[in-house]
Amino acid sequence: MTQSSTYPATPHGVLNTGVNTGKLGMWVFLASEIMFFTALIGSYIVLRLGADSWPVPGDYLAVPVLAVNTFVLITSSVTMVKAVQAFDAGDNDRSARLLLLTALLGCVFLTIKLWDYNHMIHNEFKINTNLLGSIYYFLTGFHGLHVLGGVISLLVIRSGVKSGKLLGGQHFRVEGVGLYWHFVDLIWIVLFAILCLV
Amino acid sequence: MTDAAHPKVNAISIFLWLAVLTAAEVGVVYLHLSPVVLAALLVGTAVVKALLVASYFMHLKFEGKLILWMVGGTMILATFFLLMLWPDIVGDPWAWVMAEG
Numbered sequence: 310m311t312q313s314s315t316y317p318a319t320p321h322g323v324l325n326t327g328v329n330t331g332k333l334g335m336w337v338f339l340a341s342e343i344m345f346f347t348a349l350i351g352s353y354i355v356l357r358l359g360a361d362s363w364p365v366p367g368d369y370l371a372v373p374v375l376a377v378n379t380f381v382l383i384t385s386s387v388t389m390v391k392a393v394q395a396f397d398a399g400d401n402d403r404s405a406r407l408l409l410l411t412a413l414l415g416c417v418f419l420t421i422k423l424w425d426y427n428h429m430i431h432n433e434f435k436i437n438t439n440l441l442g443s444i445y446y447f448l449t450g451f452h453g454l455h456v457l458g459g460v461i462s463l464l465v466i467r468s469g470v471k472s473g474k475l476l477g478g479q480h481f482r483v484e485g486v487g488l489y490w491h492f493v494d495l496i497w498i499v500l501f502a503i504l505c506l507v
Numbered sequence: 508m509t510d511a512a513h514p515k516v517n518a519i520s521i522f523l524w525l526a527v528l529t530a531a532e533v534g535v536v537y538l539h540l541s542p543v544v545l546a547a548l549l550v551g552t553a554v555v556k557a558l559l560v561a562s563y564f565m566h567l568k569f570e571g572k573l574i575l576w577m578v579g580g581t582m583i584l585a586t587f588f589l590l591m592l593w594p595d596i597v598g599d600p601w602a603w604v605m606a607e608g
Contacts, residue, residue: 326573336574340581347585351592358596367536376533383525386564390518491564495557498525502553506536507546 335485339492342455346496349451350503353444364441366505369434371425375505378421379497385414386494389487396483401470404483408467411490415460422453448500455493462486514569521563528556 326333357363366372392407426446429435436446466486469475475482532552535545562568567578 327571328573333574336577340577343581343585344588347588351589354589355592355595372533372536376529379529380526383522383529383560386560387518387522390516390564394515488565491560494564495560498556498560499553501529502532502549506532506549507542 329481331481331485332488335481335488339488342492346451346499349448350499353448353503356440356444360440364439366441366507369429369432369438369441370445370505371428372505374421374425374428375501378418378425379501381414381418381421382494382497385411385418386491388414389490393484393487396470396475397480401473401475405467405471408463408470408483412460412463412467415456415463415490419453419456419460422449422456445504448504452493452496452500455496459486459490459493462489516563516566518564521559524559525556528552 388407388411392404392411395401395404395407434442436442463486466475466483470483532549535548535552538545540548561578567575
């Protein structure tokens with residue numbers, strides 16, 4: 310049996326499952342990311358519930374600044390949705406502008422995060438100050454690296470959209486980056502609640 | 508459902524819900540509730556927000572069975588993983604058996 314008869318691909322990489330292969334791959338990747346962050350959050354839960362006492366997050370963290378950062382990230386998710394919709398509508402210029410705006414909002418998030426780290430370190434809240442410090446820098450650091458990866462992906466895909474190399478048939482490439490970006494937003498929503506507020 | 512069949516999502520209304528819920532989360536912190544109630548409220552709100560993002564922004568609400576089963580299976584595995592940490596949280600759950608033996 311030949312490979313083509315085993316996997317009867319249709320144009321643009323859609324298998325007989327009805328799902329684009331790239332999209333399926335992105336979801337498999339995101340599934341692995343869910344398990345990765347579950348492991349990190351699990352470590353936090355064990356440390357938190359196993360500790361005799363736990364520092365009050367509000368005593369160490371700039372909660373209002375982190376709340377602003379949350380708004381920045383959910384705003385970037387909206388611009389990402391609009392970028393995908395514009396690409397679907399064949400408006401590459403608008404899609405490229407919105408992808409750039411999404412990347413810029415990601416940079417704003419990272420800048421505020423770095424300012425937040427700097428502010429906390431100056432206030433003697435470091436990674437080795439207490440368990441909250443260790444888990445906070447660890448979890449938000451990994452999340453920040455994911456945001457950085459998302460910003461780079463957005464800029465790469467934007468150049469393809471802007472130059473016209475990505476056309477409607479390659480819809481998934483933009484949607485795939487969008488899926489990743491929304492996932493990064495989703496993880497921050499969880500981290501913000503369980504790390505910074507509880 | 509195929510990839511091209513996603514309906515257009517009203518991103519602004521989802522954004523407004525997320526913004527309101529985020530503001531509510533921050534506001535609740537200043538109400539000086541008991542830690543258990545506060546944790547339940549914040550985790551509950553975070554779950555609702557995460558579901559909004561996954562359902563509408565990530566189009567899970569409109570996806571076919573294949574992706575839903577994949578994501579659902581992953582969530583079951585993740586939940587199982589967290590439940591398996593219970594002995595590490597409460598200490599050795601078999602200690603009383605060993606003590607009586």
